[in-house]
Amino acid sequence: MNVRVKFLGGAESVTGSKYLLEIDDFKLLIDCGLFQGLKELRLRNWDSFPVDPGSIDAIIITHAHIDHSGYLPLLVKEGFSGPVYCTSATASLLEILLKDAAKLQEEEAEFAKKKGYSKHDPPKPLFTVKDADQALTLLNSVEYENLISINPTIQATFSDAGHILGSSIVSLDIFGSIQKKTIVFSGDLGRYDQPLLYDPASIKKADVLFVESTYGDRLNQEESPANKLAEIVNQAFEQQGCLLIPSFAVGRTQLLLYYFHHLLEKKLIPDCKIYIDSPMAINATYLHKKHRKDHKLSVGKNEHASIFDDSHFQYYKSQESSTNLNNIDKGAIIISASGMCTGGRILHHLFHRLPRTNDTLLFVGYQAIGSRGRKILEGDETSRIFGLEVPVKCRIRHLDGLSAHADQAELMRWVSQINPPPKYTFVVHGEPESSTTFAKKINSSLAWPNVLVPQYLESIELFRGI
Incomplete structure (x- = not known):
């Protein structure tokens, strides 16, 4: 069995998270986010998707934020029809967020038509409420720490990420003909000792780790x-x-x-x-x-x-x-x-x-x-x-202290629990300086091998012949 990953978003950027795993012929997309922020990033939402959406077999959503889920209606519109796995609370939130995002798209297109400032003639939304409704029919809700089968050789476990309601760390167990490998996606990690949400779950084993780095170059303020x-x-x-x-x-x-x-x-x-x-x-x-x-x-x-x-x-x-x-x-x-x-x-x-x-x-x-x-x-x-x-x-x-993202010290606290070191650690979901700084911090503190900051659309072979 061979395993590759292609970075379709969330690389060199904090938005547009999409990681495509190709496990032999099975295509599994982890997160399906919209690009936000800079115009050059937002324009990627309008580009042709780098992979035929109809060829993707399944999708996992780590949490409901639009930069991790908002592209889903468009992907469904363009031909994806497989199952989408997420936690129960994430499924509830997606029903709100995806419809709202679609409604905003429609309203902005209508406003642009009225004011005449769109380059499109007529202005069009990226996706519609109808597209969002169709995407919601594909959701499969799972509970924290329940092992589920994605296909006969892939099992997934969702653990609490402590970022927003229903947010998850996803551990994938891939059973090759020779050995099992575990790939972990941190999703967005929350902070420790917060009044609203529980601490991010401890993960002990990862042969390959994808870890976010939104605040990988800074420390949150200590003041209350x-x-x-x-x-x-x-x-x-x-x-x-x-x-x-x-x-x-x-x-x-x-x-x-x-x-x-x-x-x-x-x-x-x-x-x-x-x-x-x-x-x-x-x-x-x-x-x-x-x-x-x-x-x-x-x-x-x-x-x-x-x-x-x-x-x-x-x-x-x-x-x-x-x-x-x-x-x-x-x-x-x-x-x-x-x-x-x-x-x-x-x-x-x-x-x-x-x-x-x-x-x-x-x-x-x-x-x-x-x-x-x-x-x-x-x-x-x-x-x-x-x-x-x-x-x-x-x-x-x-006010910095309300951040839902772990800072550098908290990210290090979380990754340090993994032992032995992963074969690859991909530092993702961060602006370039933040991701690079956090990758260096892992190297200097833990001396892990192959700590990489991937580039947008880069493709890397993770395992061959497992």
Whole structure:
């Protein structure tokens, strides 16, 4: 049996994760993400897929974030029809995220048609809600630590990655005619000792390891996120303004609500309303109630108790209620999506609040190179929204401590548990500097052989004649 891997995304980039394993004639795709951020990356979504989608036999999704799952509707549209394996909570989230991504694609195409700024005539979405619905019919839900058979020679185990609800580390056992080999995909790894999610599961054995490196070149701040968040809220209110937070709908929003609930209970911030203005975030919050065993917030509580029912939290689903938030001048916190300010309702809020000197814009998550959020964070004086250059006059703040990604020390803690060293270690899902720095750290600290930073579309033989 021969095994090869082709890097179709998530190499030299934090987005577009797709790793194609060719196990003899069987093609297994690990993750199926959209490219985001820089225009040159986003344009890859429109390119012909490097492999015939109809030739792929099965797909595994490590978690529901769009940079790991968002290409699935397009792949199905282009001919993929095999099974898609993911955890139960991931399947629930995909029903929300894929439909929302499709709806945004359709709305943006319609808006471009109205305004006449698209290069396509007529403007078209990358995929539609119908495509997303078709993709969802292919999902096969699995539970953590349950061994499943992908085919007679491949078994998979999903372990908790601690990144978002349902996120997983995937271990593949490949049974050759001579020996068994284990290939491990870290997915995106969460942090240790967090209030919402459990620690990333310990993995002891990997003949080949794919490990993410989003924060492979940095350490997260040690200061308490709660204290820093309280400081930012109090300063924003002292300016007689509102605090606007672009937040990832899944994971980050729920973690913010946990901290705001705590700060309000302890009276560390003024009594105020917190508006969650994101239908996707609201639905994802409901799923945290449904999948109670996959996070810590239900421990010791009855089956109905939830911090998400705090009376300070106002959940806004309708467009009309969202628009009404423009009339609030001070003393409120608005959480909206998307987290990198690339689309969704946050654009409407940015359009109205970026020019307001009394308001504060707080970034609480990673901002990919080329994203609107990254440009604002790096000091752009204007931001192009709805075809107009909007002046950035509000105060800009950034809070690192809420990251859902393990930092370099936590990544090292996780990989160090693997013994003996893998034959190959591929450092993926990171910007070039981050991946290279983390690869060097593994080399200097563990002296592992063949620690590689793969290139986009590179193909490597992992095993021959096993």
